[in-house]
Amino acid sequence: MNAQTLHPSSPSSSASSAGPAAVAAAAEHSSTIDAEFGFIRDPARRQLAPLAFGLRADSPPAVAWRAAQQRERLSFWDFPSSPFCVKVRAMLRHKGLVFEAVDPLAPAHWWTLQRRGLGKVPALQIDARFVTDSTDIALALEALYPEPALVPADARLAALNHALEEWADEALYFLGLHFLWLDPATAGLVPQLFGRGPLGRLGYQIYRRRIAAQVRGQGTGRKPPERLLGELQRQLDHAAALLQPGPWLIDEQPRLADFALFGQLSFLLRAVTSGPLVRERPPLMAFVKRLRAVGRDASATPR
Numbered sequence: 001m002n003a004q005t006l007h008p009s010s011p012s013s014s015a016s017s018a019g020p021a022a023v024a025a026a027a028e029h030s031s032t033i034d035a036e037f038g039f040i041r042d043p044a045r046r047q048l049a050p051l052a053f054g055l056r057a058d059s060p061p062a063v064a065w066r067a068a069q070q071r072e073r074l075s076f077w078d079f080p081s082s083p084f085c086v087k088v089r090a091m092l093r094h095k096g097l098v099f100e101a102v103d104p105l106a107p108a109h110w111w112t113l114q115r116r117g118l119g120k121v122p123a124l125q126i127d128a129r130f131v132t133d134s135t136d137i138a139l140a141l142e143a144l145y146p147e148p149a150l151v152p153a154d155a156r157l158a159a160l161n162h163a164l165e166e167w168a169d170e171a172l173y174f175l176g177l178h179f180l181w182l183d184p185a186t187a188g189l190v191p192q193l194f195g196r197g198p199l200g201r202l203g204y205q206i207y208r209r210r211i212a213a214q215v216r217g218q219g220t221g222r223k224p225p226e227r228l229l230g231e232l233q234r235q236l237d238h239a240a241a242l243l244q245p246g247p248w249l250i251d252e253q254p255r256l257a258d259f260a261l262f263g264q265l266s267f268l269l270r271a272v273t274s275g276p277l278v279r280e281r282p283p284l285m286a287f288v289k290r291l292r293a294v295g296r297d298a299s300a301t302p303r
C-alpha cells in the first residue's frame with residue numbers, strides 16, 4: 001500500500017504556521033498517514049488507527065500535522081446524504097481532524113443515537129462525550145481545535161455568521177426536504193436509497209410520512225408547490241447575491257455559515273426540480289466547488 005510519511009513539528013507550534021520547513025524539522029515525532037485510507041500509524045496513537053479515515057493522501061502538510069496532534073478519538077454518526085452531515089464532515093476535514101464514520105442505521109448505532117442523542121444525525125462522540133446537533137458539534141470542535149476558526153473574532157461578524165447558519169439550516173432545509181422527499185418529480189428517486197425489497201419500501205413509506213409531518217408542522221408543507229418553487233428561487237437569488245463578490249459569505253475564509261450553506265446546496269442539488277435551479281446560478285456552483293475542495297470532497301452529492 002502506498003504510504004506517505006509526515007513529520008509533525010513540536011506540539012507547541014501553531015497549526016497554521018506549520019509550513020513545509022516546520023513540518024520537516026521534527027522528524028522524531030514522525031507518524032505515517034496511509035495514502036489510501038488516511039490511517040495514522042504512529043504507535044503512540046494506535047487506538048485511532050484501524051478506524052480513522054478523515055484524511056486523504058493529498059491532505060496538505062498543515063492539515064496532516066494537525067491530525068497528528070489530535071489526542072481525542074472522534075466518532076461521527078454520519079448519514080452521507082444528510083445536509084447536516086455534509087456540513088459537519090466538511091468542517092471536520094477543514095480542521096484537519098481524523099474521525100471514524102459510524103453508520104447510524106446499524107442497529108447498535110441507531111440505538112445509541114436514540115439513547116444518548118436526539119434520535120437525529122449528525123452526532124459526534126468526542127472520547128466519552130456525545131454531542132448532537134451540527135451547531136453544537138461545530139462549537140465543541142471550535143473549543144477543542146480553534147484553528148482554522150469557524151467563528152470570526154469580530155462580534156458583529158460572529159452574529160451574522162450564526163444568523164446565516166440558522167437561515168441555511170432552517171429555511172433552506174425545509175425547502176430541500178420538500179423538493180427531495182415530497183415533490184412528485186423526485187418520487188421515483190428517493191425510494192431507490194431504501195432498496196427495492198419489501199422492507200425498503202416499508203421503510204421509505206414510514207420515513208416519507210414522518211418527513212411530510214415535519215415539513216407540514218414547520219409550515220413549509222402548507223404552501224402550494226408553485227409558491228415553494230418561487231420561494232426557493234428567491235432564496236437561491238439571495239444566496240447568490242450574498243456570495244458576491246465572494247469567495248465566502250461573510251469573511252475572508254470559510255466560516256460556520258458557509259459550511260451550513262454548503263450542506264443545504266448539496267442537498268438541493270440532489271433533487272430533480274431544485275438541482276437545476278442551483279446549477280444555473282454560477283456563484284452558487286463556484287461556491288460549492290470551492291467548499292468541496294476545502295472539505296476534501298465532503299459532499300455526498302453525485303457530480
Ligand SMILES: N[C@@H](CCC(=O)N[C@@H](CS)C(=O)NCC(=O)O)C(=O)O
Nearest residue numbers: 082083084119120121122133134135
Ligand atoms: N438542527 C439539527 C437538524 C438535524 C436533522 O434534522 N437531521 C435529520 C437528517 S437530515 C434527521 O436525523 N432526521 C431524522 C428524524 O427526524 O427522525 C442539526 O443541525 O443537526
